[in-house]
Amino acid sequence: MIADLGAKPDEDLEALLAAATPEQLWKLSVFDPEHTTSSTPREITALLDALWTDRAGDPAAHEQVRKDMAQQVRPHRISSGFPAEVAIAARTGTLPAVRDEAGVVTHVDSRRCAVAVLTRAESLADRLPAVDSAIGEAAGLAVAHLCA
Template sequence: MSLCEGAASGMPVEERVGAVFAAAGAGARLHAVAIGPGPSVPHGAPHGASSAARAEVAIGADEPVVLASVFKVLLVLEFARQVAAGQLDPRERVWVTADDRLGGWGTAGCLDDIGVSLRDLAHFAMSVSDNSAADLLLARVGTDTVRLLAEELGLDRTRILGGPRQLLETMLAEVGARDEREFAAIYPSLSAERLRGLSVLDPERTSASTPREITRLLELIWRDEAGPPEACAQVRELMGRQIFRHRLVSGFPDEVRVAAKTGTLPGLHAEAGVVHYPDGGRYAVAVFARTGDPVANRTAVDSAIGAAARIAVESLRDGRG
């Protein structure tokens, strides 16, 4: 069933979203809400307080989900706050060496040692989800400080255990691999059940949050309430630089602007961001999809994230949320 057919039939938005993910072979948790112009709910308000007086689309919105690289939003926010407070010089140079590289995008995939500034680490962490950049930035701002930031913002169910390297080392230990190369060789032989049992895929044993808390974080950032205005503006700008357009962006027409951050692990496809319409409407959306088979790349699931986000946001715009 197409988006238009679902709307014409009067099917509830939750059923329409569920049908989209079922067709892609996945299940999902989702929260979408308009970012209004009025004062926000105070930090530390009870869960659901912000939605009591306004429309939302909530599908498992209070259930725990694995954050994966979505945690980088909090990380870069803390970096930007420390810069705004004069605690860090954004131009400070950091060397990314062979010991820091994890493979992947940005500095994580470089073949040679390179020197970059802290603000460029933040840029790479957000724009291409660079894991090495995120690890080095986390080491500089402090894991405990990022945890305290989540507490300060009232994100009581958000837990940060560490950066990408810590998660990778946990995966290596659990499958008995000594390094990434050996893990890549072992991975194809692992059963789906063994992979699903990895702690990095269990929200009770890894960095986790809820879709509602992630949209709350985005709302605070977009309304300059997550820190100094210049810090919030920097996070918004960096999220707008993300190059990946296969998830949230894929669901919206070209005139709609999306600033977002992806998160990916075997069987986990996630993205959280803010959707900007030309008429000024702004909507925070967080989607966390899981597949039965733990593979990293499923184009249909990525597209479903965009389609589901469009359904949710359009229902809010039409007053059906």
């Protein structure tokens, strides 16, 4: 993103984004899956399943990932779609107009379900609470339907 904005690698990304015009932001290569890393919800949930069942590599590394994800600092997306007794281990992804979250939902009866919700808004606003809330609602509906 720094290169897309014509800046030097050591420049402050937040300051660059704040100073960029909407036209510059919409042209960022992060919006084009052919020019950046990308994934699908199916691929992300498959990876989460492999991490939670120790099939992706080193079990000690899996445990560390699970522990780190359980310490979610921003519980306003997936977590908002579940009651407090449901454990959520998740991570967010945020770029201009993009708000994502993927994680594992563990019910009190130990049932687990991996879920990923990826969004792209028409707005470049820093805060989009309606989108964040919709992520939780979509995750709650998906888990209720697919992991019951």
